[in-house]
Amino acid sequence: MIWDGAIWNEYSVGLAVAFTCALIGFAALTIERDDLHKLLLIDLVETASLAVIALVGTDLAEALILPGLVVGIAELLALSQIYLTKEGYQHNPVKRLNIEVMMISPAPVIISTILVVYGIILSGFTGGGIAGLGIVFFLMSRSFTGDFHVLEIASGVSWALWVASFFVFMFFPEWWYLALMGSAIGILLKVITKMSLVGAMWGEPE
Amino acid sequence: MNEIGGTPLFFLEFGDIVVYFTPFTLTLFILALIFTVFVLVSRPERQIDIAFGGDAFYDKVISLSELRFRRFMSIACGLACMGAMVTGDVFDFTLFVSLVGICNVGIVAAVKSRHVQNAAYQYGLVALAGTVPLFSAAAMVAATTGTLSMLELAKNAVEIPLAARALLVLGVMGEGMAPFYAAKAEMFRAPGAPYVIMCSLSSLLIFLRVAEVILLL
Amino acid sequence: MIIQKISRVLSNFDNILPVFAAACAVMSVITLLFLPFVYSEDQLYPKKIVAGSTLNPYDRGGPPFVQAEIVSQYPENSPSAGFVTAYLTPFSLFLSKQTLYMGTTIVAHPGGILDEILYNTRGLDTVVEPSILFVAFAIAAYIFRREEHR
Numbered sequence: 001m002i003w004d005g006a007i008w009n010e011y012s013v014g015l016a017v018a019f020t021c022a023l024i025g026f027a028a029l030t031i032e033r034d035d036l037h038k039l040l041l042i043d044l045v046e047t048a049s050l051a052v053i054a055l056v057g058t059d060l061a062e063a064l065i066l067p068g069l070v071v072g073i074a075e076l077l078a079l080s081q082i083y084l085t086k087e088g089y090q091h092n093p094v095k096r097l098n099i100e101v102m103m104i105s106p107a108p109v110i111i112s113t114i115l116v117v118y119g120i121i122l123s124g125f126t127g128g129g130i131a132g133l134g135i136v137f138f139l140m141s142r143s144f145t146g147d148f149h150v151l152e153i154a155s156g157v158s159w160a161l162w163v164a165s166f167f168v169f170m171f172f173p174e175w176w177y178l179a180l181m182g183s184a185i186g187i188l189l190k191v192i193t194k195m196s197l198v199g200a201m202w203g204e205p206e
Numbered sequence: 207m208n209e210i211g212g213t214p215l216f217f218l219e220f221g222d223i224v225v226y227f228t229p230f231t232l233t234l235f236i237l238a239l240i241f242t243v244f245v246l247v248s249r250p251e252r253q254i255d256i257a258f259g260g261d262a263f264y265d266k267v268i269s270l271s272e273l274r275f276r277r278f279m280s281i282a283c284g285l286a287c288m289g290a291m292v293t294g295d296v297f298d299f300t301l302f303v304s305l306v307g308i309c310n311v312g313i314v315a316a317v318k319s320r321h322v323q324n325a326a327y328q329y330g331l332v333a334l335a336g337t338v339p340l341f342s343a344a345a346m347v348a349a350t351t352g353t354l355s356m357l358e359l360a361k362n363a364v365e366i367p368l369a370a371r372a373l374l375v376l377g378v379m380g381e382g383m384a385p386f387y388a389a390k391a392e393m394f395r396a397p398g399a400p401y402v403i404m405c406s407l408s409s410l411l412i413f414l415r416v417a418e419v420i421l422l423l
Numbered sequence: 424m425i426i427q428k429i430s431r432v433l434s435n436f437d438n439i440l441p442v443f444a445a446a447c448a449v450m451s452v453i454t455l456l457f458l459p460f461v462y463s464e465d466q467l468y469p470k471k472i473v474a475g476s477t478l479n480p481y482d483r484g485g486p487p488f489v490q491a492e493i494v495s496q497y498p499e500n501s502p503s504a505g506f507v508t509a510y511l512t513p514f515s516l517f518l519s520k521q522t523l524y525m526g527t528t529i530v531a532h533p534g535g536i537l538d539e540i541l542y543n544t545r546g547l548d549t550v551v552e553p554s555i556l557f558v559a560f561a562i563a564a565y566i567f568r569r570e571e572h573r
Binding site: 007008009010011012013015016019020022023026027029030031032038056057058059060062063064066067070071073074075077078080081082084085121152155159162163165166169170173174176177179180181183184190194 | 440441444445447448451452454455458459460461462466467468469470483501502503506507510514533534536537538540541542543545546547548549550551552553554555556557558559560562563564566567570
């Protein structure tokens with residue numbers, strides 16, 4: 001009998017809840033016909049899979065959630081861009097925060113600088129998020145006329161830095177400190193550039 | 207351990223994730239490698255529409271940037287395939303499989319036709335939905351056995367729930383759905399050999415590999 | 424014929440997601456029927472809460488630059504595992520002495536158990552993960568720019 005030795009422990013109760021959520025989400029996906037709603041529903045179902053990972057309940061689970069989350073977000077971004085082209089939405093320029101004070105006063109510069117500096121102090125993933133937010137805020141308040149090329153190069157460099165650190169960890173374990181700092185700076189740069197790219201895509205200068 | 211794909215020939219240790227080569231996985235790895243090299247060196251086909259009843263024909267032009275982008279995606283897909291063939295960790299395997307899925311979306315989505323874009327979008331949705339059973343399966347393996355390493359799991363110390371295996375297969379099916387689309391005329395109408403073939407080959411390879419993983423667990 | 428019917432449904436790619444979602448829904452029901460599962464007690468990287476520690480959910484012990492004990496799959500493959508876990512940046516060391524809530528932000532700093540797992544013992548996962556992010560951004564950026572130049 002398959003039930004042998006199994007009891008209704010906390011883990012199984014959690015799984016029951018998570019898979020009930022997934023079931024509801026998938027049932028909704030089965031009958032949904034609108035393309036945009038399908039995308040949103042899938043994003044909802046992803047949450048159930050993160051719950052299943054979290055139910056492992058160890059430090060390993062926390063480390064596995066991060067890749068799981070990133071994969072979902074990355075595919076969501078690519079798919080929403082495909083959706084825009086597929087539906088033939090011409091880009092209708094999103095207006096900047098068209099407040100006169102913001103356009104000329106140094107306030108956005110100061111706020112963004114504070115955010116970026118604080119992000120760099122924090123470093124790592126969260127630091128990248130905060131510093132990236134600062135740059136997005138700056139791009140929103142000013143017209144951005146530069147090209148993405150610099151951002152893309154920075155993104156590539158940070159990726160290479162990260163992979164290099166990985167190899168240091170694997171083959172020269174005694175230099176772990178160098179590898180740790182390399183990874184931390186790599187992820188910082190990566191998150192900053194990715195967020196700035198999203199900020200730059202969001203609207204175009206008039 | 208039970209040896210489905212033969213005795214491991216050699217191991218590559220990356221911390222907790224051990225990459226191992228058995229005769230089976232090595233064969234698949236070399237296949238993926240050869241095809242990636244083909245993609246790297248080959249020139250894409252050029253399609254010609256012939257107007258019936260006359261001597262006229264139209265040459266379909268592919269822009270250089272599109273060509274470069276699709277080649278980049280195909281190479282990324284080949285590398286992801288090679289990783290998925292030899293990795294010895296369940297969660298790492300699911301990550302490589304999702305990378306294959308997103309690369310396939312990229313190969314198709316670069317084509318500048320509304321119809322193909324729609325197909326790419328629908329396929330992308332399936333690939334995204336496929337990550338749910340994939341990651342759930344890996345997490346359930348970790349929770350019920352306390353390990354993710356295939357080498358440890360192959361010792362058959364703890365029984366893995368049947369549901370976890372079934373979810374893993376379902377997830378791989380979602381990610382490897384591309385050839386069922388690629389078989390459609392709409393997709394081949396887009397000029398794209400050998401890049402579209404990469405979709406088919408990659409999903410064939412991940413299906414073969416997941417069969418081994420399921421038998422091993 | 425039934426096969427003809429199935430083939431007709433599947434040949435329209437608007438139907439493929441509903442079919443796959445239905446399969447997933449059925450699979451969720453099957454999983455629910457197979458419950459309960461045995462939860463294995465000997466897990467890797469177990470979580471233990473050290474009561475009273477300022478680094479609370481993430482305190483895995485040890486002063487910086489002293490190797491901490493961690494339960495990894497193949498300890499012999501990562502001889503330096505444990506150093507990153509115990510490491511605190513000077514800034515976080517300062518914070519941990521000032522406040523009781525350092526542990527809730529420690530994930531933001533280099534060092535700690537999560538960085539140990541993500542960069543060191545399971546580093547290959549983390550290499551694949553930004554590659555997925557990179558490919559997805561490449562697709563989005565390519566399509567976005569093509570639309571721009573039209």
